[in-house]
Amino acid sequence: MTQTMPLLIAPSLLSADFARLGEEVAAIEQAGADWLHLDVMDGHFVPNISFGPAVIAALRPHTKLPFDVHLMIEPVDPYLEAFAKAGADHITVHAEAGPHLHRSLQAIRALGVKAGVSLCPATPPEMLSQVLDMVDLILVMSVNPGFGGQKFLSSQTHKIRTLRQMINDSGYPIKLAVDGGIDAETAPQAVAAGADVLIAGSAVYGKTDRAAAIRALRTAGAAS
Numbered sequence: 435m436t437q438t439m440p441l442l443i444a445p446s447l448l449s450a451d452f453a454r455l456g457e458e459v460a461a462i463e464q465a466g467a468d469w470l471h472l473d474v475m476d477g478h479f480v481p482n483i484s485f486g487p488a489v490i491a492a493l494r495p496h497t498k499l500p501f502d503v504h505l506m507i508e509p510v511d512p513y514l515e516a517f518a519k520a521g522a523d524h525i526t527v528h529a530e531a532g533p534h535l536h537r538s539l540q541a542i543r544a545l546g547v548k549a550g551v552s553l554c555p556a557t558p559p560e561m562l563s564q565v566l567d568m569v570d571l572i573l574v575m576s577v578n579p580g581f582g583g584q585k586f587l588s589s590q591t592h593k594i595r596t597l598r599q600m601i602n603d604s605g606y607p608i609k610l611a612v613d614g615g616i617d618a619e620t621a622p623q624a625v626a627a628g629a630d631v632l633i634a635g636s637a638v639y640g641k642t643d644r645a646a647a648i649r650a651l652r653t654a655g656a657a658s
């Protein structure tokens with residue numbers, strides 16, 4: 435499939451140097467990123483703990499990039515307001531976290547934030563058929579959530595394709611993001627299947643020249 439939508443690159447802060455987060459955020463804007471992806475992990479929904487709203491609020495003055503906050507936490511509803519106040523532009527929740535996805539999406543939009551929903555590798559795309567009118571972003575996990583640096587699961591390309599079709603059929607302007615194991619080798623598969631946002635941790639923050647890493651992803655995506 436030829437990419438006709440603008441391809442957005444969202445580096446994941448999870449692979450940044452946590453001792454220098456303010457500088458790492460500013461540097462990625464300079465390097466040409468479109469969004470900053472912030473992975474929030476609770477040690478319960480996923481087997482890792484990252485950071486919470488206080489860190490996000492502290493980083494907000496360091497960049498004008500949209501903050502794409504991915505909540506891998508359960509429960510999620512009690513924390514939505516805190517992440518909106520911290521400066522999130524998008525809040526993505528997991529369909530598997532529950533208890534009521536519809537209610538969570540309503541709450542995110544009521545806070546004036548764009549609403550996203552993410553699917554783990556084992557979750558079928560049809561789970562989203564009843565909420566397409568309520569989402570601005572769908573995030574397909576192409577690894578099991580919890581850690582950076584894992585291998586891209588090619589099995590997820592079929593799901594990306596199905597979701598692209600569902601989005602096009604719906605007529606809603608929903609972004610389709612892919613997250614996990616994205617690099618210049620795997621980006622073409624994700625984009626060819628219909629992704630228009632590439633989230634990448636180690637392939638950007640893991641490199642010394644982040645601008646070159648972002649360009650490499652754009653070039654790879656455009657070549658799909």
Ligand SMILES: O=C(CO)[C@@H](O)[C@H](O)COP(=O)(O)O
Nearest residue numbers: 579580582583614615635636
């Ligand atoms: O949400 C997650 C992991 O749970 C991702 O955002 C990873 O942080 C992506 O890292 P790489 O696979 O690109 O290194």
